[in-house]
Amino acid sequence: MSKWLKFSVRAVVAIVLLFIAAAVVIPIVFKPQLMQIAKRETNSMLNAKVDFDDFQVSLIKGFPNLYVGMKGLSVVGIDNFANDTLVAFREFGVKVNLWSVIDMTNIEVNSVILDGARLTARVLPDGQVNWDVMKPSEDSVEEVEDTAASAIKTKVALKLFQIKDARIAYIDDSSDMKVVVDNLNLTLSSDMGLSRTDLNLKTTVESLNFWMDGIRYLRDARLGFKATIGANLDSSYYTFKENSFSINQLKLLFDGSVSMPGDDIDINLNFKTPTTDFKALLSMVPAIYMKDFEDIQTSGRFSIDGYVKGVYNQKQMPNAFIALSVDNGMFKYPDLPKSVTDVNISTKVWFDGTNMDNTTVNVDKFSLYLGGNPFSMNMRVATPISDMQVDGNVTGKIDFATLADVVPMDSTTMEGLLESNLDFGGKLSYIENEQYDRFKADGQVKLSKFKYNAPDMPAEVNVKEVSMDFTPRYVNLQNFEMTIASSDIRMNGRLENFIPYVFKDETLSGNLNVYSNLLDVNEMMAGESAPEEEVDTSAMGVIELPKNISFLAKVDMKKIIYDKLEINNLFGSINLSGGVANLNNLSMEMLDGLVRMSGTYDSRDVKKPQVDFNFDMSNIDIQTAFKSVSTLQKIAPAVEDMSGKVSTQFNFGSLLDTTMMPVPSSINAYGKIQSKSIGIKNSKALAKLADYLKKEDFRNPSLKDVNLSFSVKDGRIFIEPFDTKIADAKMNFGGDMGIDQTLNFRAKVSVPSSYLGGLSTLANSLLGNYGAKLPQYIDVNLKILGTSTHPEIKIDSGGGSTDSKSSAKETAKEMVKEKVDEAKAEARKEAKAQADKLIADAEKEAERIRAEATNQADMIRKEAEAKAKKTEEEGKKKGPIAARVAKEAAKKIREQGEAAAQKVIDEADKKANAVIAKAKDEAAKLDK
Structure with missing residues (x-):
């Protein structure tokens, strides 16, 4: 092997090893930075809780780009949307240019x-939305500019966006x-880094x-949209090239363009159906599409075409037109004997986005034969904003028994x-202005011998x-x-403003008379055959x-x-x-x-319905009321152990929860309760009282001549002090208890002195020395605290509470001593009073003597x-x-x-002083 070949092999191995090292090291190096940025930035920008299970950074998965992804990402709401998940992903991933991440100044995003x-997007009844989670910026303009200058920039050069x-x-x-x-699956591929490109979009659902006002208009519909859109991203101009939109078997083709040069959106679109098979239109009917649709035999033609043209902005909308026609439509299920035939429809809708009052709806024809029964209608609507003009006719006969032969x-x-x-x-203003002679409305609608039964119905409906x-x-x-x-309802009456109610959603008013021999709500909610224990009205x-709707209904119901x-x-x-x-x-x-x-039920705020009722009840059986009224069981479970009959007058106001039950903390009630006798048993508080008083009559007592006032507020029941009797003892009782069963009562029990036995004889002997005797009743003041299941009895001393460890007799002994001391003090007080009276009487007598002498x-x-003058x-x-x-003789006279006059005065003064002195001596003797 030559040296050059050896060098080449070593170089390749080194490059491969370097790449492998980079693929491992680079994600480890940059993961903490990116993870910290992601968590910090998302939570700082949103009024929501953002979290994710894992943060991935991978060079291998995104090669030659860097893959950044979050698994288990969730955005959860706060405040009114607490614990409400706005959005969540199994995985949220982007591919970014590796070198742009290293530079950290201009991050380039290539795919999402x-x-x-x-x-889940939610709108509350008051209009609040759960997606308004962006925090408002609190930075000044200068701070924003400074931050923007130094912030990391993001360049979108998407080649792929996928859901x-x-x-x-x-x-x-x-x-x-x-x-x-x-x-939902969506794929958008393109090179958005170019100013001119083709957007390839494919969407399937x-x-x-879809539900509106409780009615289901679409059921498990299948959607598809496939399009190639020519895009000039610099001028925001988009043209439709090859495209098709489908819902179930109905397809529409689009051509035209959309441009967004500024705030306006300029739309120029035309649409039409590529096929005219009536079966495609039938696929839009939920009841038909869901059952054996492929086997339905059809004939007839239909067409849909229209356009959307004009400018869309905050002041106007584009114009639109749609036309639907059906010629000689027919469908029949192969296994059923009858069909729907002669379906003919001609409908045109013009919408004026600039002046909506120019909008018109023409249903020139809508007719069919349902199993041989004819039905037809036509209608025209114009000037819907200023003064709606409606004209139409509905004529036909439907035999519901034939539906089973058709569908x-x-x-x-x-x-x-x-x-x-x-x-x-006519115009709706004719009705509003009571110009009834100018509006045409006559005819009759009649339903007879109607029966309906379905698995989701509790019982058969017979009209x-x-x-x-x-x-x-x-x-x-x-x-x-x-x-x-077994329930029946009968009604008759008059309905007014019916036409404006149907066409403009105005208020329907009327007077009704409602009669019934029996209305069993349990049957209607749970089914006639449901056993009693399965009836769950709390699920309401x-x-x-x-x-x-504004109705005045007079009600006459027997049961x-x-x-x-x-x-x-x-x-x-x-x-x-x-x-x-x-x-x-x-x-x-x-x-x-x-x-x-009398009273009101207010459902205007469906999240917080409320009631405000006034009741006047006579001779109500306590046990029957407790067993029948769930609210009473909830807020006052102790009533279960009471018996007797009561009369009451009270006002009750409360918010209701989602099961139509009162919200305890919101209950505001007040009134009076009267009863000749209320029996109470198994009360732990009264059992404690019986132990304290050493008197069994208090364990399961009967309260006599009850007349009390009560109120319920802030989750507590307040009872104003009232007098009653238990056996031969008198009681004054009052205080409050929480719906959480906490007790805060005071009781003044007047115990007969005979309860003291020999102690009362001794007491009377002691008190007799002072001219007094023990009273017939001795008062014991108590506090009843704790809870209804764990009550506490304490002596009410007027200051701090003292645990009651002594019995009533021991308390009475202390009271006898107090009575003796009181008798002594009373005797001294009486003697002093007598002495003061003696002195006062003497002074009056002395004053009288002196006055007579004068x-x-x-x-x-x-x-x-x-005599001297004479x-x-x-x-x-x-x-x-x-x-x-x-003159001298007169002087002497x-x-x-x-x-002589002075002598009379001196003698009277001496006598008066003697009277006072005597009285003071007698008073001094009394004071001793």
């Missing part, structure tokens, strides 16, 4: 593969719509299901006759008759008679009331059975409006008593003054000398009168 994608085995679900609770796509019904059976002859025409007469003003429901198992979902409740003679009215049911003065016999109720002294002074006057008459002598 999404394997096993699971995506394998994806499942996509779109659930819109705000519009009651649901779309589920199963086993194994199963597409395989499996285990479903139907019979009965539907007859219709209805003409209508004896439904008869409706149409006029411009109203629809007269002459008769409606239906039975399901929220009952959503339509917002565009209703729901869960374990049996209701008899239900009378009253129900007003349904705007998604709210108002119950007005409903009266019924239930729970062995009489119930009257009056007597004043009389003496007045008499002396009068003496002076007589002296003046006799001359000057006599006047002078008289005044002096003698003053002396």
Whole structure:
């Protein structure tokens, strides 16, 4: 071997070894960097929890590029969408240019593969969406510019974008719509690094299901789309070359272009069917496509063609047109005796994207013979925005018994006759303005002797008759008679605004009379033959009331059975409006008593329906109520051990959960309960009380003359203190307990003193010394804490709680001592009061004596003054000398009168002082 050959061999071996080393070392070197970047960047950008099981970096798997992938990737929502998986992948992988990763300044992405994608897009009733997870940028403009300048740039040079085995679900609770796509596979290949390229797109869907307003319009439909699209990526101009779209056996071909020069999207597309076999159109009918479709015999031709042309932006939509025609269509199942023949359809729809009021719908012909029964209709709709104009006719007869002769019904059976002859025409404003003479609506729709039975129905539905007469003003429901198992419903009444309700979703109003001899809800939900233990009404979902129906229904039902409740003679009215049911003065016999109720059920927020009811119940049997009402079992299980009859008036408000059960924390209730006697047994709290009082009457007591007020709020039941009797003991009881069964009650038990035996005799002997005796009842104040299964009894001292380790008699001994001390204090208080009274009476007497003396002294002074003045006057008459002598005599008379008056006052004061002194001496004796 030459030296050159040896050198070449060694060089090749070295290169191979170097490549192998690079393939092993490079992923190990760059994996930590890329994994750190991936986790940091995804979680920093999203208001969601992003995680993945493994992060792969491989040069061998992506050679000559670097493969970067995440396995078990999931994005889980937060807040209102907590634990709701938005998207998940078995594997999410990209291939990037190796040298661009090493440079870390301009990463070039060549392919993206999404394997096993699971995506769930959800819209809540209030419009919130679970895909709005991008965090808003909090950076300033300068910071963004600086960051952008230094950030790693990504160049998309895709040659392959692939989705394998994806499942996509779109659930819109705000519009009651649901779309589920199963086993979606998509391959997009191209060289997007070029400005001009061909996009090769191939898409298949194994199963597409679509529901709207509870109706399933597509069932396991198969989709396919294959196209070659010429793309000018610089100008965003795309032209359709070879393409086909298929749904089941219906195929459409497209030609035209789509351009996006700016914010506008300019669309110029035409579509048509490449084949005209009527069978392809039948594949769009779920009930037909799902059963022996390949064996169906068909004839007839059909065509679909149309276009979409114009600009799409935030202000306008493109114009569109579609035409569907069927000529002499027919289909027949080979194993069935009858067929559908003479199917003729001619329908055209023009949509004006600039002025939607120019949109028109023409159903010029829709006719067929169903097993020999003719049915036809035509309809035209114009000016749908400003003032909708509708014209049409529906005429025909359908014998439902013939359906089984035309279409395989499996285990479903139907019979009965539907007859219709209805003409209508005019502007909806005529009805709204009550110009009924200008709107044409007359005819009748009648269903008779209808029977329907299916495996998913609890029992056979029998409709004896439904008869409706149409006029411009109203629809007269002459008769409606239906039975399901043993239940029956009869109705009649009038429906108004029917045409606007059908065509513009406006509010349908009316008055109905509803009658029933028996309505067994359990039968209707679980089936007539279901045993009692299998009836599961808790599986019931929220009952959503339509917002565009306004009915006043007068109800007269003889018997209703729901869960374990049996209701008899239900009378009253129900007003349904705007998604709210108002119950007005409903009266019924239930729970062995009489119930009257009013209130509302509000389902406008289907996630948080709520009730607000007022109840007036008379002579309700407690045991019957507990066994029949699940809510009572949930919030007050202790009622199970109670017996007797109660009357109650209360208001009850609560949110409801998804099974129509009250949410305990939201319950807000208040009212009163009255009963002559309520028996209680097996109560652990009362058993503790019996042990404490050493009285068995408290173990299984009967509460007498109960009259209490209660309320329920924040998950607790509050009972205002009320008086009752247990045996010969009086009790005042009140407090609160949680729906979690925690207790916080206070009880004031008035124990007869006879409970004390010889102790009461001793007490009365001691108290007799003070002129008192032991009261007939002794009060014991207690706290009842803990839970209903583990109660605690404590003495309520008014301060901190003290564990009750002593019996009632030991407590009573302490109370007797207190009573003796109280009697002593009372005696002292009485003696002091008597002493104070003696002194007070004496002071009053002394004041009276002094007052009389003052009056007597004043009389003496007045008499002396009068006598003195008379003496002076007589002296003046006799001359000057006599006047002078008289003046001296008058002076002496005044002096003698003053002396006599003072003597009376002094004697009275002495007497008054003596009275007070005597009283103080007697008071001092009493105080001792």
